[in-house]
Amino acid sequence: xxxxxxxxxxxxxxxxxxxxxxxxxxxxxxxxxxxxxxxxxxxxxxxxxxxxxxxxxxxxxxxxxxxxxxxxxxxxxxxxxxxxxxxxxxxxxxxxxxxxxxxxxxxxxxxxxxxxxxxxxxxxxxxxxxxxxxxxxxxxxxxxxxxxxxxxxxxxxxxxxxxxxxxxxxxxxxxxxxxxxxxxxxxxxxxxxxxxxxxxxxxxxxxxxxxxxxxxxxxxxxxxxxxxxxxxxxxxxxxxxxxxxxxxxxxxxxxxxxxxxxxxxxxxxxxxxxxxxxxxxxxxxxxxxxxxxxxxxxxxxxxxxxxxxxxxxxxxxxxxxxxxxxxxxxxxxxxxxxxxx
Numbered sequence: 001x002x003x004x005x006x007x008x009x010x011x012x013x014x015x016x017x018x019x020x021x022x023x024x025x026x027x028x029x030x031x032x033x034x035x036x037x038x039x040x041x042x043x044x045x046x047x048x049x050x051x052x053x054x055x056x057x058x059x060x061x062x063x064x065x066x067x068x069x070x071x072x073x074x075x076x077x078x079x080x081x082x083x084x085x086x087x088x089x090x091x092x093x094x095x096x097x098x099x100x101x102x103x104x105x106x107x108x109x110x111x112x113x114x115x116x117x118x119x120x121x122x123x124x125x126x127x128x129x130x131x132x133x134x135x136x137x138x139x140x141x142x143x144x145x146x147x148x149x150x151x152x153x154x155x156x157x158x159x160x161x162x163x164x165x166x167x168x169x170x171x172x173x174x175x176x177x178x179x180x181x182x183x184x185x186x187x188x189x190x191x192x193x194x195x196x197x198x199x200x201x202x203x204x205x206x207x208x209x210x211x212x213x214x215x216x217x218x219x220x221x222x223x224x225x226x227x228x229x230x231x232x233x234x235x236x237x238x239x240x241x242x243x244x245x246x247x248x249x250x251x252x253x254x255x256x257x258x259x260x261x262x263x264x265x266x267x268x269x270x271x272x273x274x275x276x277x278x279x280x281x282x283x284x285x286x287x288x289x290x291x292x293x294x295x296x297x298x299x300x301x302x303x304x305x306x307x308x309x310x311x312x313x314x315x316x317x318x319x320x321x322x323x324x325x326x327x328x329x330x331x332x333x334x335x336x337x338x339x340x341x
Contacts, residue, residue, distance in 0.1 A: 020265035046233035063183030077191035130295035137288030
């Protein structure tokens with residue numbers, strides 16, 4: 001089997017379902033399983049193993065692993081690991097709304113970095129206005145955040161720096177390697193999995209894990225924690241698949257709108273399922289950052305021809321072109337978890 005067929009609506013619904021729930025599931029997982037390094041390692045293992053198995057079964061094609069390519073890819077994998085690591089620690093110390101606000105701030109930093117360091121043209125008037133709306137919403141949110149802690153916002157700042165670095169520099173470096181999208185996912189997660197033990201030692205998390213095992217009295221298995229971690233790993237893989245597939249099946253504008261709807265769904269779900277969310281005014285400010293993100297995306301998106309919608313279904317080519325990979329997939333697709341990130 002060299003290809004797999006899905007309806008366009010099925011791909012969009014799958015993407016919306018996995019994307020809107022991912023951040024909430026990751027918050028749930030880190031709440032019950034308070035070991036961010038080990039949690040992310042399990043996610044890397046699931047994604048890398050999932051891509052390898054699906055490749056063996058013929059559902060997708062990924063580039064073969066070679067030491068030479070791995071050496072070239074290592075800097076990108078390191079930044080990717082740091083982005084996921086800081087993102088998970090941000091969710092550990094803050095609510096999902098705080099994560100979305102700081103994730104929405106990335107276009108502002110990317111625009112500044114592109115103009116300052118990469119000598120790109122200054123943003124257009126619409127882009128500039130959208131960035132101001134994002135900034136205003138973020139400032140309003142932070143100013144009224146009753147759950148503000150220095151630890152949480154330190155992780156938020158670290159996440160913002162790493163994800164911006166990835167968007168501005170790493171993507172352009174990796175694109176020269178000629179990997180397809182699933183090869184990108186495979187290398188990212190496999191190399192990150194190899195780096196995980198180093199960070200366990202550096203952060204001292206292994207001491208926490210062993211201490212917890214010693215204090216558990218032999219009761220190492222907790223079903224709720226196991227379920228939360230399993231869902232987190234599964235949805236990390238699902239977002240990779242549906243994110244890439246939906247991007248190919250629909251126009252860039254439709255994909256952007258779907259992504260925005262997903263963020264609003266995440267906010268709504270987060271409000272209704274528990275009390276780990278922002279105040280009403282904070283949620284309004286959060287919505288402004290999302291709206292600013294919509295305006296920004298529309299101001300920088302280059303239209304592309306629509307795929308013929310008369311076809312009853314879409315075929316996912318096993319040789320996915322790496323050019324389909326856009327900035328927003330850094331938050332969702334390539335990591336599988338950054339919308340975790």
